[in-house]
Amino acid sequence: DYSAKVMDHFSNPRNMGSIEDCDGVGEVGNAKCGDIMKIFLKVDGDMIVDVKFQTFGCGAAIASSSMATELIKGKTLKEAWELSNKAVAEALDGLPPIKMHCSMLAEEAIHEAINDYLQKKGLEPWD
Amino acid sequence: MTIENRTVYMDNSATTPVRKEVVEEMLPYLTDNFGNPSSIYELGKTSKHAVEKARKRVADAIGAEENEIYFTSGGTESDNWAVKGIAFANRSRGKHIITSSIEHHAVLHACAWLEGQGFEVTYLPVDRYGRVSPEDLKNSIRDDTILISIMLANNEIGTIQPVEELGKIARENRIYFHTDAVQAVGHIPVDVKKMNIDLLSLSGHKFEGPKGCGAFYIRRGTKIEALLHGGAQERKRRAGTENVPSIVGLGKAIELAVDEMEGTNKSLLEMRERLIENLLQITKTHLNGHPAERLANNVNVTFEYIEGESLLLLLNAKGIFASTGSACNSTSLEPSHVLTACGVPQEIVHGSLRLSLGRMNTQEDVDRVLEVLPEIVQKLRNMSPLTPQEYRAL
Amino acid sequence: MTIENRTVYMDNSATTPVRKEVVEEMLPYLTDNFGNPSSIYELGKTSKHAVEKARKRVADAIGAEENEIYFTSGGTESDNWAVKGIAFANRSRGKHIITSSIEHHAVLHACAWLEGQGFEVTYLPVDRYGRVSPEDLKNSIRDDTILISIMLANNEIGTIQPVEELGKIARENRIYFHTDAVQAVGHIPVDVKKMNIDLLSLSGHKFEGPKGCGAFYIRRGTKIEALLHGGAQERKRRAGTENVPSIVGLGKAIELAVDEMEGTNKSLLEMRERLIENLLQITKTHLNGHPAERLANNVNVTFEYIEGESLLLLLNAKGIFASTGSACNSTSLEPSHVLTACGVPQEIVHGSLRLSLGRMNTQEDVDRVLEVLPEIVQKLRNMSPLTPQEYRAL
Numbered sequence A: 001d002y003s004a005k006v007m008d009h010f011s012n013p014r015n016m017g018s019i020e021d022c023d024g025v026g027e028v029g030n031a032k033c034g035d036i037m038k039i040f041l042k043v044d045g046d047m048i049v050d051v052k053f054q055t056f057g058c059g060a061a062i063a064s065s066s067m068a069t070e071l072i073k074g075k076t077l078k079e080a081w082e083l084s085n086k087a088v089a090e091a092l093d094g095l096p097p098i099k100m101h102c103s104m105l106a107e108e109a110i111h112e113a114i115n116d117y118l119q120k121k122g123l124e125p126w127d
Numbered sequence B, C: 001m002t003i004e005n006r007t008v009y010m011d012n013s014a015t016t017p018v019r020k021e022v023v024e025e026m027l028p029y030l031t032d033n034f035g036n037p038s039s040i041y042e043l044g045k046t047s048k049h050a051v052e053k054a055r056k057r058v059a060d061a062i063g064a065e066e067n068e069i070y071f072t073s074g075g076t077e078s079d080n081w082a083v084k085g086i087a088f089a090n091r092s093r094g095k096h097i098i099t100s101s102i103e104h105h106a107v108l109h110a111c112a113w114l115e116g117q118g119f120e121v122t123y124l125p126v127d128r129y130g131r132v133s134p135e136d137l138k139n140s141i142r143d144d145t146i147l148i149s150i151m152l153a154n155n156e157i158g159t160i161q162p163v164e165e166l167g168k169i170a171r172e173n174r175i176y177f178h179t180d181a182v183q184a185v186g187h188i189p190v191d192v193k194k195m196n197i198d199l200l201s202l203s204g205h206k207f208e209g210p211k212g213c214g215a216f217y218i219r220r221g222t223k224i225e226a227l228l229h230g231g232a233q234e235r236k237r238r239a240g241t242e243n244v245p246s247i248v249g250l251g252k253a254i255e256l257a258v259d260e261m262e263g264t265n266k267s268l269l270e271m272r273e274r275l276i277e278n279l280l281q282i283t284k285t286h287l288n289g290h291p292a293e294r295l296a297n298n299v300n301v302t303f304e305y306i307e308g309e310s311l312l313l314l315l316n317a318k319g320i321f322a323s324t325g326s327a328c329n330s331t332s333l334e335p336s337h338v339l340t341a342c343g344v345p346q347e348i349v350h351g352s353l354r355l356s357l358g359r360m361n362t363q364e365d366v367d368r369v370l371e372v373l374p375e376i377v378q379k380l381r382n383m384s385p386l387t388p389q390e391y392r393a394l
């Protein structure tokens, strides 16, 4: 069973869409497995000033995307990097065990997007 | 999320409610007529007669003799019995089994287990509509083939197999022929004699009978071992105190379903065709299964760029209950083996939706689905990174 | 033959009616709440929650954890699962199984089938009261013993085994211990942890729950194969669409039976003792089973010089419903293997009668039996060529 929070973020996803002139983009997952998540970042200094997502996946994947974008909006890149999938799941009042991997996607997509930004800036990617 | 008050149940291939007339016939056997059919006193005889009446009804529904019908705990047990019972009883004759790649897991996993016991299994491919080719079957027969198990109608895509022809091939080669008719009985005419069937599985809850009760047809003279050993019930072939109320219910339900089949199917067919026609209007949507050799209650489509579980959840929010072949909605994390076997590409198989109609559905239900579904598909496509720009509406 | 209007049902070990409160709790799941628990929409979730609630009730009733309980189609399936599931899963460790000679056929015939698959089975003897000796068990253990299966309470003679002690021996030798508790659960306190039980079978219809529904306890960490392969239900261990209404009923029935056990047993014990005491007044009558280590509901006596089926038929004519261990009342024509194992001589074993009491029996029922039975015994003795002159009353 999904929590009420999951269902809320799934039905009314926050920050859904794309950013035309984004500073970093990360895409993870695989359509064959039924899940792809794409995160778009707008960065000012070391601040994430805007973030949007597009997700192909289950309820948990969509809710995780929505929650994750809320959690990193207005945060520094470092803070966003630190966001774990467990934190996303917890913010959603938990995910069913077989759906935990869907929240991993959010963590990974954010990492990809931040590194994309850093690389575009000619900086070393983090790991 | 708030749920609409008016609900539309379109998952009748998953299960059905027990219909009123059936519940009524079952009730006395839960309470007053609770006797054990093996007992010789009056209360036992009443139960015994009720079970035998149900057996006759099942036999009549599929063109069998009464003493060829055995009651089980459902389709899964019947399928397991067929596959394992034939395998163990005929081991000395051979160790090869032929089935198809789109069987229900009750057949497939029983076969896989037998592979671990030294049996060999050929899984026949299907064409894009989900049909097994009689030629393929012929070519896969070996000297040591002891069983051919091909389902009559598929639970996901509704495709009906040429079972009469497949059964004929089996018979000509003196190989036992089993058919999983769980989705077929009560939905299309079934005649075990005409169709050359030696063993047949059926399950009550697919035709408005009770859950946890099925039947198994064993043609007279078939060499098969028991699956459940113990007491001498069911002419010593299936042990366990008989589930009298459910057996009574199954008997009543099968009789009603077969009697009313023509009328029911006429109305289901109209709904099915309207649904298919209109859903295919949605861009990048594909029909799964055979266009004509198909159960009257089955609609199965794939929408590109979206994932099935999300679709189900949004439908649920609108009070529409359906199912999907997406891995994201299963505990196995494998997408539908049926759609995969039909060649639906892995990239789009997750966007499949099954709407399975039942006797209680109406054209208003179809209206409601057609009103709601296109919007939901669009909403999810807008959300998906896979959707090409031209299919977005933002 | 005319049947009396007032009937006395004393065959509660064969089966029981579903009690009113249980039927009421089941009914909504036959009709309105008919969803498939595997479905993600509301209707499915309602069913899922109902099944999980029942699982909790079963777990609580036997001191297990919820995720150690699996629903089955009854005692027979649970017993078959235990014996075959352990055997196949632990084949590499050994091929030896120990059971007793008075087990239910569901265990015995499953064992016999395994003997045909290359396993070896030791059938422990019992003493005249039907008890297995812990010493015998110890002595029969081999290096390759993989399973010990000893029932908690016997269905014919009501004898309760020293399961805690037997389980301890099994545990000390690192051998899986299964107990068929079909006659025990709901009748005597059961605690799988305290009793060192790894696997336990139970069946709903023995404690006023529905027929065709049982449960199986598998201690966490136990290596066991599935018996029914197929869908991913029951955490992938027992396939088949869940029998939701019956599972709900089983849960309610087990809770009521355990809650009320003390009071029920007090009244059963009074009836049992009055019956035994008075029946033993009939000359040449013997008590079967243990005088003290015995289910509160079980009376089993042997009358010399008479045959059980005739006795049942005459009792039936008086509206009294009971059972016998005589071969003439079974399809096998073998006299009770339980009484035979207890050493009841073949000459008299046919004259056995089981009266099994239930919550609905009253002292008036006992009065009625005590009024009618001596006459019937006398009538049959008068008819029998075996009866010595001094026991005739012609």
Ligand SMILES: Cc1ncc(COP(=O)(O)O)c(C=O)c1O
Pocket (backbone or CB within 6 Å): B013, B073, B074, B075, B076, B077, B079, B104, B106, B151, B153, B154, B155, B180, B182, B183, B203, B204, B212, B214, C239, C240, C241, C242
């Ligand atoms: C084709 C087919 N076979 C077998 C089964 C298993 O039947 P049951 O759920 O009654 O065990 C089902 C349904 O679940 C089915 O659709």
Ligand SMILES: Cc1ncc(COP(=O)(O)O)c(C=O)c1O
Pocket (backbone or CB within 6 Å): B239, B240, B241, B242, C013, C073, C074, C075, C076, C077, C079, C104, C106, C151, C153, C154, C155, C180, C182, C183, C203, C204, C212, C214
């Ligand atoms: C001791 C015992 N084990 C197993 C069974 C089998 O249970 P079921 O009839 O529910 O399959 C019974 C009753 O029939 C029994 O008394």
Ligand code: FES
Pocket (backbone or CB within 6 Å): A033, A034, A035, A056, A057, A058, A059, A060, A061, A099, A102, B327, B328, B329
């Ligand atoms: S996206 Fe497939 S399980 Fe979540």
Ligand code: FES
Pocket (backbone or CB within 6 Å): C327, C328
């Ligand atoms: S005397 Fe007739 S069966 Fe035993």
